[in-house]
Amino acid sequence: MAATASARLLVLDDERPVAEAIQIIAEARGHQARFASDAAEFFELLRDWAPTHLAIDLVMPGVDGMDLLSGLAARHRTEPIIISSTTSGKAVLAAQRFARDNGLRIAGVLRRPLQAAALHEMLAQAGVGAVPAAPTGLAGPADSPSADLLDLAIKRGSLSVAYQPKFACDTGRLVGFEALARWHDPSFGQVSPAQFVPLAERHGLIAALTERVVEVVIPWFARLEDRGDLTIAVNISPRMAGDSAAVDRLAELCRRVHVDPDRVILEITEGAALRDDAQFLGQLARLRLHGFQLALDDFADGLVRLGSLAKLLFTEIKIDRSVVMAAQSSAGARATVESVLGFGRRAGLRTTGEGVEDASTMALLRELGADFAQGYHLGMPVAAEDAARLVTSAH
Ligand code: G
Numbered sequence: 114m115a116a117t118a119s120a121r122l123l124v125l126d127d128e129r130p131v132a133e134a135i136q137i138i139a140e141a142r143g144h145q146a147r148f149a150s151d152a153a154e155f156f157e158l159l160r161d162w163a164p165t166h167l168a169i170d171l172v173m174p175g176v177d178g179m180d181l182l183s184g185l186a187a188r189h190r191t192e193p194i195i196i197s198s199t200t201s202g203k204a205v206l207a208a209q210r211f212a213r214d215n216g217l218r219i220a221g222v223l224r225r226p227l228q229a230a231a232l233h234e235m236l237a238q239a240g241v242g243a244v245p246a247a248p249t250g251l252a253g254p255a256d257s258p259s260a261d262l263l264d265l266a267i268k269r270g271s272l273s274v275a276y277q278p279k280f281a282c283d284t285g286r287l288v289g290f291e292a293l294a295r296w297h298d299p300s301f302g303q304v305s306p307a308q309f310v311p312l313a314e315r316h317g318l319i320a321a322l323t324e325r326v327v328e329v330v331i332p333w334f335a336r337l338e339d340r341g342d343l344t345i346a347v348n349i350s351p352r353m354a355g356d357s358a359a360v361d362r363l364a365e366l367c368r369r370v371h372v373d374p375d376r377v378i379l380e381i382t383e384g385a386a387l388r389d390d391a392q393f394l395g396q397l398a399r400l401r402l403h404g405f406q407l408a409l410d411d412f413a414d415g416l417v418r419l420g421s422l423a424k425l426l427f428t429e430i431k432i433d434r435s436v437v438m439a440a441q442s443s444a445g446a447r448a449t450v451e452s453v454l455g456f457g458r459r460a461g462l463r464t465t466g467e468g469v470e471d472a473s474t475m476a477l478l479r480e481l482g483a484d485f486a487q488g489y490h491l492g493m494p495v496a497a498e499d500a501a502r503l504v505t506s507a508h
Pocket residue numbers: 220221234277293306348410411434467468469470487488489490494
């Protein structure tokens with residue numbers, strides 16, 4: 114089924130070199146790309162070629178970016194959209210919000226000069242190579258990777274891991290990495306974690322997935338030369354926290370390869386972590402008793418619900434990228450960042466801002482007193498060898 118194997122990326126850009134670069138990168142990933150240089154051509158191709166993904170420049174002579182987004186919304190398009198833009202800041206954020214409010218799916222913002230790595234990552238995130246999660250009736254085939262396929266990938270060990278560096282806000286020093294699961298399927302291409310993690314959760318595969326990742330990551334970290342006091346963060350499912358045998362296996366693995374659990378940060382998402390029944394809190398406590406650090410991941414608006422127990426059990430809060438990315442343009446988002454950082458200081462928790470995509474966001478986090486930061490601007494998720502090289506060059 115050739116149509117399933119490759120995504121169709123439609124690029125709207127008046128700068129030919131940019132459009133061509135995007136096309137080359139997409140084709141290198143095994144996908145088709147076509148580009149339009151004006152709105153009429155774009156909407157024509159949208160209708161006739163039925164792309165599965167869109168990349169659009171919002172600031173072009175003769176094209177009103179907002180009109181374009183309205184046009185897409187009016188057509189109820191659900192393809193992931195990558196916004197590429199020379200301008201940054203408020204206008205683009207406002208456009209993004211407008212798009213989301215109108216039911217469009219924004220996969221990310223690509224800044225100029227174009228960075229191939231950022232585009233690669235965004236295409237992977239947008240599930241290019243995979244079929245969009247909610248295909249429109251008009252566009253693309255309806256197939257998406259099945260749970261069986263994922264099960265097989267987990268069992269065969271064909272999932273891979275990317276490592277995203279994390280930095281201290283004050284000194285800019287590398288402080289560690291977050292391990293991120295990646296799935297490349299031969300026929301669907303790069304499947305986004307936004308797609309396969311929920312799939313794994315729905316089909317009872319999440320524990321196996323988490324464990325496979327951990328089995329790759331911990332020994333990798335153990336072998337890392339000069340790791341000093343770096344940390345390694347892994348995203349665990351709350352189910353794993355509840356599985357005492359799995360926790361014991363993780364602790365045993367750390368012992369075997371001589372990784373101090375204190376260097377291992379287990380990230381649990383806000384939604385799951387705010388369950389505050391005694392059983393769940395007991396499970397978190399067990400992880401802490403083993404010596405692991407616990408980070409509250411994707412933290413956005415749970416502060417009011419976060420009780421005093423969180424102060425005892427978590428060692429770090431990671432502020433969700435949606436909040437961090439909006440902090441410069443939205444007073445509400447900035448207030449959220451400030452209150453989380455204030456809470457972190459008072460409760461003795463470390464704080465990390467995620468989704469730092471430009472220098473000014475980094476400056477803001479530093480000014481507001483965040484401890485750590487992660488994001489495309491600072492470092493993309495990279496393969497193990499490249500991550501190891503980052504450690505060497507940080508010395
Ligand atoms: O939920 P969690 O924070 O673990 O999600 C991490 C995901 O966010 C990864 O898939 C990673 O590739 C992605 N990511 C990391 N940094 C950035 C960034 O600066 N911008 C965007 N849009 N995504 C990012």
